[in-house]
Amino acid sequence: MFVDRLISSIKSKSNSCVVGLDPTLEMIPEHIRKRHIVRGTNKEIAKAFWEFNKGVIDGVFDLAPAIKVQVAFYELLGLDGLEVFYKTLNYSKEKGLITIADVKRGDIGSTADAYAKAYLRNSDIDSITVNPYFGSDGLNPFIKESIENEKGLFILVKTSNPSSAEIQDLKTETGFIYEKVAQLVSTLEENTTGFSNIGTVIGGTHPEHIKKLRSKLKGFILVPGYGAQGAKAEDISHGFLDESLGALICSSRSITAAYKKYGEGNRYQRDARRALRNMIDDINRHAKIGGKTKWQT
Numbered sequence: 001m002f003v004d005r006l007i008s009s010i011k012s013k014s015n016s017c018v019v020g021l022d023p024t025l026e027m028i029p030e031h032i033r034k035r036h037i038v039r040g041t042n043k044e045i046a047k048a049f050w051e052f053n054k055g056v057i058d059g060v061f062d063l064a065p066a067i068k069v070q071v072a073f074y075e076l077l078g079l080d081g082l083e084v085f086y087k088t089l090n091y092s093k094e095k096g097l098i099t100i101a102d103v104k105r106g107d108i109g110s111t112a113d114a115y116a117k118a119y120l121r122n123s124d125i126d127s128i129t130v131n132p133y134f135g136s137d138g139l140n141p142f143i144k145e146s147i148e149n150e151k152g153l154f155i156l157v158k159t160s161n162p163s164s165a166e167i168q169d170l171k172t173e174t175g176f177i178y179e180k181v182a183q184l185v186s187t188l189e190e191n192t193t194g195f196s197n198i199g200t201v202i203g204g205t206h207p208e209h210i211k212k213l214r215s216k217l218k219g220f221i222l223v224p225g226y227g228a229q230g231a232k233a234e235d236i237s238h239g240f241l242d243e244s245l246g247a248l249i250c251s252s253r254s255i256t257a258a259y260k261k262y263g264e265g266n267r268y269q270r271d272a273r274r275a276l277r278n279m280i281d282d283i284n285r286h287a288k289i290g291g292k293t294k295w296q297t
């Protein structure tokens with residue numbers, strides 16, 4: 001089961017922090033840009049992204065339990081970028097990391113079925129993010145493929161961005177829209193004992209939402225927003241249950257571009273590692289259960 005693999009990775013690394021690999025040209029250190037980019041073609045930029053990603057993975061794989069790769073940054077470079085997307089997932093798997101392909105897919109049943117098969121039958125992908133806006137017939141193909149392939153899902157419930165309230169916080173007669181989504185997810189999880197393979201996404205920028213929903217959800221909550229978007233460890237702590245499990249805290253730019261804060265581009269691996277260590281210490285200090293911190297780092 002996906003969730004067993006995830007928990008085992010979290011326990012072996014003693015933390016729940018996820019590194020996001022969302023490269024942009026501006027993020028790539030000078031020495032890597034110089035090596036690959038002459039004319040600025042997609043092929044050249046893709047080569048630079050690959051060297052950068054590989055370097056970050058080499059710098060953090062023994063600390064982080066999981067990696068999240070957001071597909072948009074690779075789609076931007078067409079086929080050359082997509083090749084790097086899949087190579088990055090493959091290399092992360094080789095390094096023993098749980099992989100989250102952040103693809104945020106969702107559609108009518110037949111199309112959702114194709115999306116679900118495309119990602120959940122890929123052996124380098126352990127889990128994906130899913131958009132629930134199509135309702136249960138759009139979600140069912142993802143559930144089916146996740147069960148058949150023992151993969152995980154993270155379904156968007158309350159996103160981290162400021163305007164998420166425009167739709168997700170709208171009130172219906174029987175509750176807020178985000179609550180309806182959480183309810184729908186919990187019906188999909190009905191028959192599970194322990195943690196479910198079907199998780200959710202709730203932004204760390206919305207601690208009250210995490211607090212309100214944690215006990216109603218059986219899966220892990222993927223919590224983006226720590227670092228660049230301003231979510232704090234204390235905000236996120238509501239996502240943890242017994243044994244400091246239940247939340248996966250994700251940060252992308254604050255880890256991969258840490259060298260811009262700490263020092264030189266040619267030390268980006270060391271600086272990504274340092275930023276991740278700081279994040280782990282900070283999150284673990286707040287992952288308290290009954291006043292006790294489970295993990296000492």
Ligand SMILES: O=C(O)c1cc(=O)[nH]c(=O)n1[C@@H]1O[C@H](COP(=O)(O)O)[C@@H](O)[C@H]1O
Nearest residue numbers: 070129159160201203224228229251252253
């Ligand atoms: O599903 C996600 O990962 C996600 C959901 C959400 O509500 N907010 C959010 O920021 N994300 C993703 O999390 C990452 C955040 O990146 P940083 O702000 O650089 O840490 C990006 O890949 C976003 O696409």
